[in-house]
Amino acid sequence: MHRILIIAPNWIGDAVMSQPFLVRLQLNYPKAQIDILATPWVAPIYRACEQIHEVIEAPLEHKKLQWSLRKQLAQRLKAKSYQACFVLPNSFKSALIPWLANIPFRLGYRGEARFGLINFALTNPSKTERPPMVEHYLALANLLNHEELEDSGHAQAPSLQISLEIVRSMQDKLKRTNINQDSLYVFCPGAEYGVTKRWPAESFAELAKKVLAQNTQAQIILLGSQNDHHLGQMITGQDGKRIHNWCGQTSLDEAMAIISLCKTIVSNDSGLMHIAAALRKPQIAIFGSSDPQHTPPLSDKAKVIWLNLPCSPCHHRECPLGHLKCLKEISPEQVFNSLTA
Structure with missing residues (x-):
């Protein structure tokens, strides 16, 4: 795996809690370049994550499809030849861009009506069974791995490095x-x-x-x-x-x-x-x-x-x-x- 894209969550807290997932992903794929597509609202969080190579900002708005913008972004990302994309939000529209960009491995949780858009999926736990958010994201990092890393059972706390x-x-x-x-x-x-x-x-x-x-x-x-x-x-x-x-x-x-x-x-x-x-x-x-x-x-x-x-x-x-x-x-x-x- 040489190039990995991540679709970022839309809430600041969720973005912070996804940082241990980035650490695990880097451990799993040490030679991969990890980029992230994020709204301007959460982009500063990922600029403070040393695991991220490039933060691609996009003005994607909550509860709006923005079909033209998503198609434009998909064309731009297609040229980067990502092998995999991890989609952290559960929404249908968040899975559209990697699908339109023809990224081969599209990973995430089963969300709202996105069968086919996500082709490697984990079942979303119910509200009564859901684990802490850090562990929720961490589980995705090993989705393509048959063997987990030795330390995979220990969720590390998020850590940010400010400019x-x-x-x-x-x-x-x-x-x-x-x-x-x-x-x-x-x-x-x-x-x-x-x-x-x-x-x-x-x-x-x-x-x-x-x-x-x-x-x-x-x-x-x-x-x-x-x-x-x-x-x-x-x-x-x-x-x-x-x-x-x-x-x-x-x-x-x-x-x-x-x-x-x-x-x-x-x-x-x-x-x-x-x-x-x-x-x-x-x-x-x-x-x-x-x-x-x-x-x-x-x-x-x-x-x-x-x-x-x-x-x-x-x-x-x-x-x-x-x-x-x-x-x-x-x-x-x-x-x-x-x-x-």
Whole structure:
């Protein structure tokens, strides 16, 4: 196998959790060049994966077929003569490009109506039987192998390598803003999935108040997307001089660099949570409707707070019972005590 293509997942957290799969793939095919087709949203994750030779960015949108674009991409990829393609998402449209590009081995899980598009497939486990996401992706790496590697039973934690140029750029920005990285906390109040993954902004604000009162040198940067900016505004009301709302003000590359420089990070179950784990930063990860057994932050420096109520994990975007107790009953005091323990 000389050239392998990967179709990347569309969520940042899933992209991070696919990195051990890349390590295994490189071990299985040490002479192969591994490229990845990714949206601009997750491409920075793969630029931080040393196993990837080329990141091919494409503006593929969620829930849109974009037939013309997919045909154009297939023609471009056909010229590269890939021998195999691993399709990490389960959707029909994600399997179209390698099929149109006539890549001989097209590997993935049996997804939505893609018989024939994927010609080497694993059965998708049910929600009640699914393994942790890292193991879910790892299983694909050995799909063409009759014999597994000796260490294949041990899923390694994701690891990212951020560009030194971006790190230095963010260090300069912190200095210009008079933020000492040794006393820098990062809070990530958002979660793209929905409100059932977001600890209330009021709770983040109360936690910020406690952190700043305990450490007079501490400053807090809020990271997230533009959609999270309004949450950040609610939190900065505690102290506009020492809390900096950078939600929507940084690229993902820059956010990753800032996380790599901070003292501690507090986040919801989100893509930034997985990035912090892959960078091995001390962190508090707050879970609500999701399952920390399935998508945990894989780091010995991570502490998970999850109430494990009878109604959770429900995996709904809106609380089906209307009370959101799984998040609202996690107190700022509980998180603060975990932060300072």
